[in-house]
Amino acid sequence: MELPVLIETLRTALETNTVHLIQEEEENIHPADYASAIAEFPINDVWTLLSALPAAVQAKVFGYLPAEVQVELSICISRRKLAPIIRQVSPDQRADLFNRLTEEQRETLLPALAIAEREDLLQLCSHDEGTAGAIMTSDYAMLTADLTVSQALDVLRHEAPDKETIYSAYVVDKSRHLIGVVSLRELILAPVTMPINELMNNAPIFASVDTPQEEIATLIAKYDLLALPIINAENQIVGIVTYDDAMDVVAEEATEDFHKTATIGKLEISVKEASIFLLYRKRVFWLVILVFGNIFSGAGISYYESTISDHIALLFFLPLLIGSSGNAGAQSGTLMVRALATGDIKLRDWGSLLAKECLVASLLGLTMASAVVGLGWWRGGYDIAIVVSVTMMLVVLAGSLIGLSLPFLLSRFKLDPATASGPLITSIADVAGVVLYFSIATWYLAL
């Protein structure tokens, strides 16, 4: 069912008091769609529509609700009503929710959980945001190496309803150290009497709880894993990160980097949900910093005031020259920022890329110079044409090399290369452009 149709159906159900009939239709609606639809309603209706579902489906739908709606429900709906759902959502989703609640709100919900669940929850919540620990779930399937294939299948069959995935099962020793991994596919194909320690892959890919989440996503993508086991400082398995969470991380990190390229700070929520003041705070910092960067360009212009007064026609070409310098810089900078983020290039590639960029930028500069030489001649005559085209050649080269080098420089000093945003590179390239332009003009026109 299309989203608008589903919303309309639910609205009618609410208005005609026939919400209890939803159960019958629910089987054909994916929990993700149901969640998208009910999230459009006021919070009390969200609850009415959620509780109309069969108990087993409620937790699934809850898990798909936007974080803001989950928090709102946790605050508005009584613990007694919400507890059965909170108990059934997956541990990583429960931990995400708790991390968004205030201390007081957490205290209200905690008693709804059994002691083991509570400890697991506090454990999961204890990891720093942005690390494997913060996105992993504790619902993974575990086997011991002494089982046979048929015993292992029985274990998985028994545990499956509670586990996030049973397609990868992790083999541990008595101290819970990770010693191997076996897939359900391998189990299904193997002779039933084969011991797990002969079947398992004994060099599993794993990561530690404090590995940054983007590295987790990279590992999962590189090795095409369904799930990545996470170990603690004692080499014991403590959780897994599944591929679907890794996909969310990839999208989240890309969004963060996107925003950085335009000097916007990290937004935890969607731009649609963000408050005016939050957006203001995330944008104002760099805008103000860059004003002070632009003062240097202004100072450069002021320094050459007499040249400008004598040849006011030079001003016509100012936006075009410094603009081109900034644009070429934004191009090479963005190419580097993205390639560094995806791991396509490393710090050590700087030299060879710089050499290549010199050639690319020279070609670009030549093209741009020929694009403006006629314009220069038409607006200001032969001399201006020379000044403008030589300057164009040089500013495109200068902008490109600044744009290329800045991300590497930041990376070299352990800063995030994405800080080399388009606007920052443009501001620096502008200063170079102003100085190059007017010093070339002053020198050549005085000849």
Next chain:
Amino acid sequence: MELPVLIETLRTALETNTVHLIQEEEENIHPADYASAIAEFPINDVWTLLSALPAAVQAKVFGYLPAEVQVELSICISRRKLAPIIRQVSPDQRADLFNRLTEEQRETLLPALAIAEREDLLQLCSHDEGTAGAIMTSDYAMLTADLTVSQALDVLRHEAPDKETIYSAYVVDKSRHLIGVVSLRELILAPVTMPINELMNNAPIFASVDTPQEEIATLIAKYDLLALPIINAENQIVGIVTYDDAMDVVAEEATEDFHKTATIGKLEISVKEASIFLLYRKRVFWLVILVFGNIFSGAGISYYESTISDHIALLFFLPLLIGSSGNAGAQSGTLMVRALATGDIKLRDWGSLLAKECLVASLLGLTMASAVVGLGWWRGGYDIAIVVSVTMMLVVLAGSLIGLSLPFLLSRFKLDPATASGPLITSIADVAGVVLYFSIATWYLAL
């Protein structure tokens, strides 16, 4: 094993002619790592190192090699040697490779395949790039509705070695129409005599062969699918796209959008591998276009030459004012481009976002105005301070609204919103900035 260590080990093996000993160590090395390592060698060594592996592993490693290296191998190594590998790589990888070969090179390789494989390959290659058809694989598991659970498990057991995944199996009728989906997890848990048509989900999520690949990735992420079935115009299942391919699409699309925000055209290969001329071609188009955009700013400045000559101090503030306008525009533009790409916002949200942006941009404008009012007073006295701060307020507002609206406008006319790159928005905001600044100055200073 760390990559540099592995490369060193392989180098030693080549130098000492002990490549045949690699087989023994190979079990502990993931095919993806082995592929990354051998890709660093000259093409003949790549082949030596690849063929040293057990036959079963060669195809896996080949699948992980960078596209350029796969193509090079297909060209340099004789068909007789390469055929066993080409036969074993998955159909989607085989199709990717074929799409990168010339007609002549394809003709050389085709006879290496059986007729059924050849037809399958030509079928997969026939879909447009960027669609579901171009990234799907034809190795999916199929069941019929009349089987029992235990019969279905036997079918999967039998077919598993050839299938990309057996964790989702697709239920079809006699005409190969998709009528349901069942997961291996459900099969393992269900009573062995249960018929599949009672167990299966009979409203599977699916997409058609010509669905754009970014929508495929969105569906897989939204519904947390392991694989998405793809149907043709006759509603017959023809392939599946697996989650790992969807992850690659997410990263690829993000890279493409990243590059677009900096006016770089679509690069099919990594920036490290791209030739100088390719990079030049992908960058020159917009650089030249934007020069002509900047001419308007230049013309604006020329128009106000007399005001500028009278108050040359105004020039000091020019970079700072038009820079701020462009930066604010790049911020709001990028926020919209990314939110439109991830589906966070829709075309219909334009009105409410515009209202919010007016408030955010006003706050930003006020802050920026107060940041420069002192500077204006110091450089040019009371009058200039007024002109500069009022202009700042207005250009930040104008830039922000231009940046916000342009992606929606492009989207409205079915163009890619990501075309609203930072540099394009900056160029437009610059013109607005120049005109606002000098008309306010001309008017106020004449009072």
